[in-house]
Amino acid sequence: MLHISQANIEQAATRIQNHIHRTPVMTSQLIDEALGVSLYFKCENFQKAGAFKSRGAMNAVLSLDTSQSAHGVATHSSGNHAQALARAAKIKGLPAHIVMPENAPEVKISAVEQYGGKIYFCKPTLEAREQKLKEVVAKTKATEIHPYDNYTIIAGQATAAKELLEDHPELDLIICPVGGGGLLSGTALSVHYFSSKCKVIAAEPKGADDACRSFKAGHIIPSVQPNTIADGLLTSLGERNFPIIKELVTDIITVKEATIIQAMKLLYERLKIVVESSAVVPLALLLEHGIPINAKQIGLILSGGNVDLKKLPF
Amino acid sequence: MLHISQANIEQAATRIQNHIHRTPVMTSQLIDEALGVSLYFKCENFQKAGAFKSRGAMNAVLSLDTSQSAHGVATHSSGNHAQALARAAKIKGLPAHIVMPENAPEVKISAVEQYGGKIYFCKPTLEAREQKLKEVVAKTKATEIHPYDNYTIIAGQATAAKELLEDHPELDLIICPVGGGGLLSGTALSVHYFSSKCKVIAAEPKGADDACRSFKAGHIIPSVQPNTIADGLLTSLGERNFPIIKELVTDIITVKEATIIQAMKLLYERLKIVVESSAVVPLALLLEHGIPINAKQIGLILSGGNVDLKKLPF
Numbered sequence: 001m002l003h004i005s006q007a008n009i010e011q012a013a014t015r016i017q018n019h020i021h022r023t024p025v026m027t028s029q030l031i032d033e034a035l036g037v038s039l040y041f042k043c044e045n046f047q048k049a050g051a052f053k054s055r056g057a058m059n060a061v062l063s064l065d066t067s068q069s070a071h072g073v074a075t076h077s078s079g080n081h082a083q084a085l086a087r088a089a090k091i092k093g094l095p096a097h098i099v100m101p102e103n104a105p106e107v108k109i110s111a112v113e114q115y116g117g118k119i120y121f122c123k124p125t126l127e128a129r130e131q132k133l134k135e136v137v138a139k140t141k142a143t144e145i146h147p148y149d150n151y152t153i154i155a156g157q158a159t160a161a162k163e164l165l166e167d168h169p170e171l172d173l174i175i176c177p178v179g180g181g182g183l184l185s186g187t188a189l190s191v192h193y194f195s196s197k198c199k200v201i202a203a204e205p206k207g208a209d210d211a212c213r214s215f216k217a218g219h220i221i222p223s224v225q226p227n228t229i230a231d232g233l234l235t236s237l238g239e240r241n242f243p244i245i246k247e248l249v250t251d252i253i254t255v256k257e258a259t260i261i262q263a264m265k266l267l268y269e270r271l272k273i274v275v276e277s278s279a280v281v282p283l284a285l286l287l288e289h290g291i292p293i294n295a296k297q298i299g300l301i302l303s304g305g306n307v308d309l310k311k312l313p314f
Numbered sequence: 315m316l317h318i319s320q321a322n323i324e325q326a327a328t329r330i331q332n333h334i335h336r337t338p339v340m341t342s343q344l345i346d347e348a349l350g351v352s353l354y355f356k357c358e359n360f361q362k363a364g365a366f367k368s369r370g371a372m373n374a375v376l377s378l379d380t381s382q383s384a385h386g387v388a389t390h391s392s393g394n395h396a397q398a399l400a401r402a403a404k405i406k407g408l409p410a411h412i413v414m415p416e417n418a419p420e421v422k423i424s425a426v427e428q429y430g431g432k433i434y435f436c437k438p439t440l441e442a443r444e445q446k447l448k449e450v451v452a453k454t455k456a457t458e459i460h461p462y463d464n465y466t467i468i469a470g471q472a473t474a475a476k477e478l479l480e481d482h483p484e485l486d487l488i489i490c491p492v493g494g495g496g497l498l499s500g501t502a503l504s505v506h507y508f509s510s511k512c513k514v515i516a517a518e519p520k521g522a523d524d525a526c527r528s529f530k531a532g533h534i535i536p537s538v539q540p541n542t543i544a545d546g547l548l549t550s551l552g553e554r555n556f557p558i559i560k561e562l563v564t565d566i567i568t569v570k571e572a573t574i575i576q577a578m579k580l581l582y583e584r585l586k587i588v589v590e591s592s593a594v595v596p597l598a599l600l601l602e603h604g605i606p607i608n609a610k611q612i613g614l615i616l617s618g619g620n621v622d623l624k625k626l627p628f
Contacts (some may be wrong), residue, residue, distance in 0.1 A: 020388065024338065046585075046586055050586065107583070179620045195561075265623070268588050268623055269421070269588075269623065270361045271360075272360055272587060272588040272589075272619035273586060273587055273588060274582050274583075274586040274587060274588060275586075303587035309579070309582055309583065309626065309628065312623065312626070314623065314624070
């Protein structure tokens with residue numbers, strides 16, 4: 001049971017299309033020559049609010065009925081879902097109550113404020129986030145929009161890979177980063193419905209390898225004290241995401257911190273684009289492990305570009 | 315006498331089209347709303363070798379006859395013309411002899427080496443560059459390709475504004491940076507030939523304001539001890555560039571260093587692209603002085619993206 005149909009994804013694409021960018025796909029002759037493959041970078045760093053999260057948040061907010069939206073929306077997020085939800089709520093004229101860890105990047109905090117979201121800070125642990133969100137929801141009666149463990153969110157995130165496959169139906173592999181599994185489960189669904197030959201592999205930081213271990217174990221293993229520069233990939237897999245991932249994803253492969261930094265530098269220098277550390281983990285996979293499943297035409301989802309430019313790691 | 319005809323520019327566009335990118339034009343809803351105009355950023359930072367200079371260099375190298383190309387090409391350049399010429403020479407199978415100031419950014423030096431250019435270092439003054447280049451040309455018999463004071467170079471650089479006007483014929487103003495005047499004279503020529511209503515204004519760092527002073531005086535005033543972060547804009551106007559600029563350019567306006575840094579940060583944060591300091595001077599003009607000539611639809615040429623990422627000024 002995948003819970004999300006092809007029609008659900010197509011409806012999501014139609015629902016959100018006036019409020020998100022159809023992002024461009026970039027290529028680099030130099031990186032292609034170095035790796036001996038053709039890479040297609042889906043530039044969600046150019047997406048509204050700077051990340052793919054705008055797709056899911058927009059789909060979720062536009063899917064609410066009147067009673068669900070009466071008191072606005074609420075969530076906890078380390079950053080990109082936070083600003084995406086604040087933006088989506090603003091577009092629909094709803095209040096957004098956002099629980100954020102106190103160590104979230106400054107650029108993400110100020111973006112949420114700019115979209116008119118009301119921020120509630122908490123300790124940077126999953127438990128503290130969930131506790132604070134419970135309090136906020138109890139007080140405001142807002143509808144919780146989980147960052148990834150939510151089918152309308154997943155259907156929205158799926159539209160990135162749908163677009164990529166429309167532009168490049170020849171792809172035989174798409175690699176995307178995995179944190180909670182919203183982008184990964186959505187990507188796997190789009191590949192399942194919109195391509196007959198393409199596979200999906202996820203890339204994960206070794207310092208936050210709970211998804212890789214969960215995938216091998218066959219059940220969700222929570223993320224405990226993750227430690228990686230890729231601050232968008234710290235969370236545990238969601239209960240709605242994991243069954244989809246288990247059924248449709250070919251592999252989850254981990255990468256070292258040094259390779260993530262190397263991949264990030266490469267994209268700044270060669271593609272001349274600003275991407276955040278979580279976004280480059282798929283390229284790091286290719287740099288560290290070579291080309292999986294003998295793929296020739298590989299799509300990589302550059303998930304976002306919201307980086308604190310004062311803290312570039314290279 | 316403009317010395318370059320509409321046909322010269324059209325021929326240049328055809329000549330180089332297989333060796334350069336038709337670069338994308340980006341927009342930012344947020345910056346547009348803040349300034350109350352529509353801005354169209356011509357992204358030459360995504361150009362081959364990372365700058366518009368690939369256009370002129372490619373046109374110049376492909377225009378050489380057999381006797382001119384027999385001993386390769388030579389030039390002096392602070393960076394972007396250097397790697398563009400090295401790349402163009404490599405494509406045509408010619409040696410490239412490149413004189414560079416010893417303080418050129420590391421990223422630009424290594425790019426020239428990567429394209430197989432032979433580098434000759436000199437002191438960072440115009441006199442030292444010209445002296446060293448004379449020696450190199452005498453020794454190698456290579457044909458000098460001046461970075462900007464050369465009609466085939468100017469016709470090549472003109473193709474950026476030609477493309478921008480093809481994509482956005484509604485533009486009423488194009489702003490570009492000015493150093494030696496290669497991009498500016500080319501831009502002014504394309505606007506003259508390909509638009510009936512568009513104007514051209516140049517933006518220049520206050521710390522290297524020789525073009526502004528020359529424009530007001532009506533004759534070339536050399537650049538003496540310029541001091542600006544925009545290291546691509548240090549040179550004096552060329553003899554072939556100045557008459558074109560004098561005839562076709564509406565104004566040259568200077569900007570402060572702090573505004574250049576502010577504009578650079580804005581583009582990294584909002585457009586999520588990597589641009590060099592020289593490229594953002596046109597946006598700095600709008601931030602510092604407001605909108606000139608009551609323009610509504612403004613094209614800005616983002617001249618390049620070759621920046622030392624370890625030395626971002628913000």
